[in-house]
Amino acid sequence: MEMNRRDAHETQAIQIEQVYDLLDALAPPPAELLSLLRHPSRLEPFEPPATGPNEAPKRWGLARALCDWTRADTSKAATRPDAAASEFDWVDFWVHGVATGLAAAAGVSASRAGELFLCGLLHDLGKAALARVMPKGYARVTRHGISAASISDSRKVFLHGIDNANHERRLLGVDHPQAGRRLAERWALSRVVTECIWLHHTPGEALPAACSPDGSVQIVQWADSAAVAMGYKVDDRLVDQGVEQFARYGDSTLTSEQLASWLEAVRDEAAALRQWLAGSDEEPARVDFRPAEATPSNAADDVREALEANRRMAARQAACLKAIHDFAGSIRRGCLLREVCGEAAKALGAWYGLNASVVYARREDRPWLEFAATGMQIERGVMDLSLMGGGLSTWPDEAAKSMDETDWQELHAGRMGMLVSRFRLHLGEGPLWHLPLCHGDEPIGGVLTCRADKPVNAASRDDRGTNGSTSRPLLALISMALVQARSESAIAAMRDDMAEVNRRLVAMREQVIRARAVDSLASLAAGAAHELNNPLAVISGRAQLLRGRAATPEDREALDQIVRQAHAASELVSSLLEFAEPPVARFLPIDLRAWLSKTVSTLLEARSIPAGTCSVSIASDTPAVFGDPDLLTRALGELIDNAWAAMEGESPRVTIKAFGDCAEECGVVQVADNGRGMTPDVQARAMDPFFSHGPAGRKRGLGLARVQRWIQSGDGSVRIRSVPGAGTIVELRLPSKRPASRG
Template identity: 25%
Template sequence: MIIRQLPSLATLPEVAAGFLPNLLDQQADISKLADIIQADPALTARIFSLAHDHGVRFAHDVPSVSEAVSKLPDPVVRDAVLSVKVFQAFDADYDPDSGRVFPRKRFAMHSLATACAARKIAEIVMPEEKAEQAFSAGLLHDIGKLALCQAMPKSFDKMVEQAREEHKSLGAVEMQNLGLDHMIIGKRLAEKWHLPAEIAFAIWMHHSDAEALSDELAGAKMAQVVNLADSIARHCEIGLSGSFDPVDIDDAARTIGLSAEQVEMIAASLKEEVAQKASLLGLEMTGGPAAYCEMMQETAADLAKNNTTLSSHNRKLEADAVGMSFIREMLAGAEPGKPAIEIGAEFVKKFQRAYHTGPACFYMPCGEDGDCVEAAVVDDHGNVHITVVPVTEQRVIPEQIESEFALVPANRMSDLLELFDMQIDFTGSFAVPFMAGGRAAAVMVFEQRMPVESRMLAERLEVLTSVVGSMLAGARALEEQSTLAERFASVLNSLKESREELTQARSLAGIAEMAAGAAHELNNPLAVISGRAQLLVEAETDENKKQMLSQIRQRTDEMAHIVNDLMSFAKPREPEKVRIPVMDLIDSAVKKTQVKHGLEELQIDYSNIQPEWQVNVDSEQVVTAIANVMSNALEAYDGGEGPIWLFGSSKKGEQFVVLQIRDQGRGMSQRTLSKAVQPFFSDKPAGRQRGMGLAQSQRLLRLNNATLTISSKQGEGTSVTVRLPRA
């Protein structure tokens, strides 16, 4: 729905202030605007789309904005730029960066930085003619974010804030909340607007594992270039991308064949080049030109509206004169990747115009089980409204037209059409099927207002709908292929994480083998050393020697504990899962923490822990895991006494109980946070801790189908989230 509701991207008012005054002059030299156009994502996307529509042929078959502007007619470029939307209504005090979680100005700076870096990388690793295209690919790589920000700004701000708090990539948060990410949205917009294939591929795959992209894939090199350029822009902290996961430049550079020195040279000159582009776009403006931009926006909108109205009237006159020629128009407009519902909507609009019908609609079953209907309703004025509604008891395809073509009255379809919110006079309304493979793939319902002999109308419609039925079948097949491709891309995106998990699993296997060997080789000698030292202590009379012998025994005992800790981490026992109340686990963990730290009472504040919550886990293992987290929370304070906050949540129907354990201690740096669950890692002074607490907690929780995630900010505290499987 985001893609269908978004005809184009919006630009910033500062950018509009730069080009609108010039365009009001009909004699203005359009070529002078090329630099502004190719530095703005909204204008770049619009020009590429127009170049496709006008059949522009590019030198070396490498599309570029500058060549498109030079080859498109000046009136076409002028109308396109005048009609571009300006982001957000504003007043004299408007500042697009004030009070926004995702400021558009800073995001524009990130897009420019990625574009400049992509061009410099392409100059090294790609043919010379690809450099400008790489700039455009970098500029447009995050148009999916622009679309989300434009279509659902409040929800998008919340997702950016979540990514910031959880130190995640924005794509991962989008997938969690929406079921798709800005890469897929960007790819679909690129297909809708017919952006160049290599740029569309880079938009889709620029966050995929660079090593997993085969060089044989068309556009793979461009996607790798944009991947590295995005990482460099984020590393240089130019603008804001909306993602807060760690940046890894080395792997991306190594995959594409760049040395560390080359990356450093690109990064060194990046801020200056971006500043020049930002100045060209007027991004240094604050709120001064707001009223002027508003006036120019209104003027441009009026001009574009008048032009659109005139074009609409011309098309209507042509359609009336040509009559049945819209069949040829349908075939000529058949484009790969066009959704079936849009094909149907286009047909209904043309049919309504040619036959002067009243309201009409096109609908087709959808969903894996056919339990919903996708419909395009066209009102009296030709406005299209696309909707998806669930169906339960209603018959979607009338029985008379389920397996053969016929023109039938629509008076028995009122229950179904009411779901589409369609206002229609059933007295003179009819339904016809779109046949494909001997079955009705879709249905059109229309209100007939002009007197047409039914038999003649049926004959004409049978030919028309059979052609469109074949187009619908092809479109559906392409949609299914596209869905499979997107799922494959999601698998590629998760490949890097899977590799890391595999590496960690192999590391654990190595630790287990080492621990077993260490226990065998070290425990017996350590026991002998400890025993002999005890005997010598008992026989020794010299106090200095007795003290040294006691230290030897103490250190051997510590070594034995280290070996035992390593063994219990690497080879824990199999969990014995039982159904147990969550509160019982918490109480046991609190007591265990009190004993470990020698506290009479633990300063802990509970919130929303429901007594009816029960989980299916090994109580001893999970208690140990939670107690380790609480111990870490206490040790985050200089005094080692807390306080600790524990919040619970579990919505109806969810399969997990979520426990969040927070402290306001010293917090962790990003480096410490990235290694917090590694065995034997500790940021405390040597000899103070063995660094097994959080590592053991994660190990034990995984054995119980539970998870542990950590977020922390230095100087503000740490939050550990534990998800336990509900019983």
């Protein structure tokens, strides 16, 4: 069963890919029509509901052009015997789209009306696409929908009010919202239009979190219902729902009466448009939705101008392709973000003819701008926004976010002040121009330059940064390269951070293991010491008692030896107890400069160490520290003993220094010798209890272990550096500030 399920899943995946291949192969609308669909601002000023092509020429011309495009490959199919069974009513389809778009534009401002109209017009684009690439398959889908809705009086495969999505997924593998989204992304339609095409059947509570918050999807959902209801009667409940939607998401306040009147006018336009599109046997007059142009009187002039325009366009495109090729060839995988900025600055400098420019991009993982400046020389670097007053809140400003992504804007006083002040000297005096670099709707960086007039591509003097600009592909590629470099920089930084965290975890793990081992040994030593003390006391006492009764000198000497060994064992037990249960450390201020000179003299004299073999150096920046003076004295004595023992048989030299470490806020007492040193393995175990590097039988291996416990009890630390044959340096690092935990 599991194998059958897997085979079915693989078959469905193959079916989906085949449908997507057909959709990708579908020829897009003509360039002028596609440009209008991409840029709803060209529908402005938005025309209210009308009853004829002369009253709303752009909208009616758009509907006619779309209808002609969708019928382009189906004219021959109408002559087949099964034409009645597979006919798609394209007129009714696009009339419904126009009605939905007009309903959606009822309660929004003029700046949004064109985009909302396109959202409604194209919301069922996926149905048109599936019907074009799979006419028979989609006819079967709709027949199932009609049968499920118990409707038998329609010969058309397109019927409003029937949700075919489930049948589409079951019979074709893809539903029309998915197909429409695929087509919208391929045609580079706006984000809002793409979302309405994709999500117009998704309930409001199930919309993705990343969906545009302007409510366009919800408005189109209501408008679709209103357009379906126009075939019957628009009831008051639907009107009230529309008033509520526009009050929440629209830009103006509509009354129920105003909205009902608007919908009645939309119904009238839909009826007139349906009749106009259907026409009669004669070809109806076409409406030109393109911007008005002067009509030459001579046909030959028209041809020559068209050829010249095509030649100029081809030259611009060729120049853009070369710039894209050169830029792509200069980028390698793994480039730093500032390196990509440098290559982008070169490419844009050549494209726009800039003598000096700055390309910058914002890091995603840190409050930084990385930049590259070109001119007399190339400068690359990083700007920390958090240190420049305001941090990320100062970039980009709201005006920068609203810029056209292919349009240069002159920067006026006060705009992007920190960037301007940073690069003004590099760019020179004169008007500053800024070009934003965006990835989708997200501004990721920009270009700064200084020149008297607006930068224009040398190969296209009429390139004004319009939506059809030939600069767009190059700018899009540069933006994508910056996004990729930014992501790779974030990944690299994250990888470095993870490596540092792992290193610290390993070090902490070793410290924890060592601390647990020391605690275990300390507990064992404490127990052993307590158990040994009483037997040793008995042995020593009995031996001394027997010595008073001994008859011969040999017996007394033997008993004296027992007493001495018992005392030695007792001292070892005391050392074990001191290691296991160190005295409670006091936390007192210590003047290292005064304390060290006095203490070293006392320790050397007590050990009969010649003063000439030991030098003391105290730096002027040595701070006062906090700790227990008695424990610190004993620790220094242990270090001097170890140093002296390591130098036996050689020219002994012990150097004791005191200095401050500002980075760690501590004072340091350093003891160095020129003895035999330690190998890395020995150094790693030097502070383990009961480990000794000296000759067997001479050391107990508790010296450095006790030093570490004494110093750590005062919030200090011990560090060792050693080179075999060159000597050893041991540092006692003591806090120069009183920790909050110590009061």
